[in-house]
Amino acid sequence: MTDPRRQLPSIDALLAGSGVAALLAVHPRALVVKAARAAVEAARSNGGTAPPEGWDAAVRAGVERLALPSLAPVINATGVVLHTNLGRAPLAHAAIEAITRVASGYAALEYDLGSGTRGSRHAHCRDVLVELTGAEDAMVVNNAAGALLLALSATARGGDVVVSRGELVEIGGSFRIPDIMARSGATLVEVGTTNRTHPQDYERALNPGSRLLLKVHRSNFQVTGFTSDVAVVELAELAHARGLQCVYDLGSGLMINLSEWGLSGEPTVPEAVAAGADVVAFSGDKLLGGPQAGILVGKTGAIAACRADPIARAVRADKLTLAGLEATLALYRDRDVAIREIPVLRMLTEPLSIIKERAEAILTGAEMRGEAQLVEGDSEVGGGSFPEAKLRTWLVGIRHPAPDTYVERLRSLAPPIIARVAGGRVLLDARTIFPEQVETVIAALRG
Ligand SMILES: *Cc1c(COP(=O)(O)O)cnc(C)c1O
DSSP: OOOGGGGSOOHHHHHHSHHHHHHHHHSOHHHHHHHHHHHHHHHHHTTTOOOTTOHHHHHHHHHHHHHSOSSOOOEEOSOEEEOGGGTSOOOOHHHHHHHHHHHTSOOOTTEETTTTEEOOGGGTTHHHHHHHHOOSEEEEESOHHHHHHHHHHHHHTTSEEEEEGGGOOBOSTTOBHHHHHHHHTOEEEEESOSSBOOHHHHHHHOOTTEEEEEEEOOTTOOOOSSOBOOOHHHHHHHHHHTTOEEEEEEESOOOSOOGGGTOOSSOOHHHHHHTTOSEEEEESSSTTOSSSOEEEEEOHHHHHHHHHSHHHHHTBOOHHHHHHHHHHHHHTTSHHHHHHHSHHHHHHHOOHHHHHHHHHHHHHHHTOGGGEEEEEEEEEEETTSSTTOOEEEEEEEEEOSSHHHHHHHHHTSSSOEEOEEETTEEEEETTSSOGGGHHHHHHHHHO
């Protein structure tokens, strides 16, 4: 008996078939060939059995899969507003328009339109950051981890940096303060204990090689109980009295006080600047609500040193980031506009009644009768910001015999819907589902 695997069609024969030829009219040949090879390989490893749906259909399905972009939008029904795995901050319309404008052509990125000569990319966003934060100077890089690496290298390379043991934190996957410190060329000097650090701890650690006192905001956790730490104001004074500098890794980039919405405890950028640190570092895509970026604001001399450091070139921001960030920052000139237009702020401050209306619209539209109901719960800020904050919210809770299979199905849709399972129920948080996504979610739940 001949091995059925020897009966498999050749790639050329598959490409010549009428169904596959039609694919070639709309897709690049290389893509169709890749899908045809994959279909034949799949049949070979299946003992030589032709695909049950037929060769044409198998190749077409393969082409469609391969043509899909790997990075595509999803609907965030998790209720985590700053979901790092889902791309953190959705952008404001003004930011999207600004990015589109510079993306489609040339832009005066490093060009001085007045003199017609070379300019600096660091000029963009600088003035608006100075205006909004009260700092003397500012610069923008790729992300906040890069910003801190740069600030440490520029202000303390070859010297000692004194940090409290309570602030040697890990912030998401591969960002650990001691590792960043090592790469910056500065030497870490740990002082105090995990729960308590006092001004004398810093003072005792100072020596002629000391260059910097570093304050790291404990973004993603809280220390409670018998604790004490040294406030940035005091740390900056201590540093300046000894001729040293003070850098504050702030993390979130909160620009306006949100305590009237129950979100307190996170220092704002203007407060951090006013505390007197020479450099304050923060993210563009956390509470600030802009594109991924790292922002450094502070004293003239310290920021100038950052600009001049070779690492600045390695972590520089591109024109799309600068355009999107500048447009986002401009919205902060009017607090109400910022809260209305910046999606992160809108979601964090949205009245519970509006969230409930959206959850109800989904529930009613989905017509799931007894299996689904409104559930009261909590959303999370995410992105390591306000770790303890509980944001009351309304969720659509769906009872299903196999909830894990159900959320898997929601993830397989186009666009995928990311929900979670808790207490044997599938939960969709209406806070992070945009009003314009409600119909799509309803259709998914009905389907
Ligand atoms: C989030 C965070 C960072 C890292 O910011 P990225 O923008 O993710 O690079 C650094 N420091 C603190 C304190 C943070 O909270």
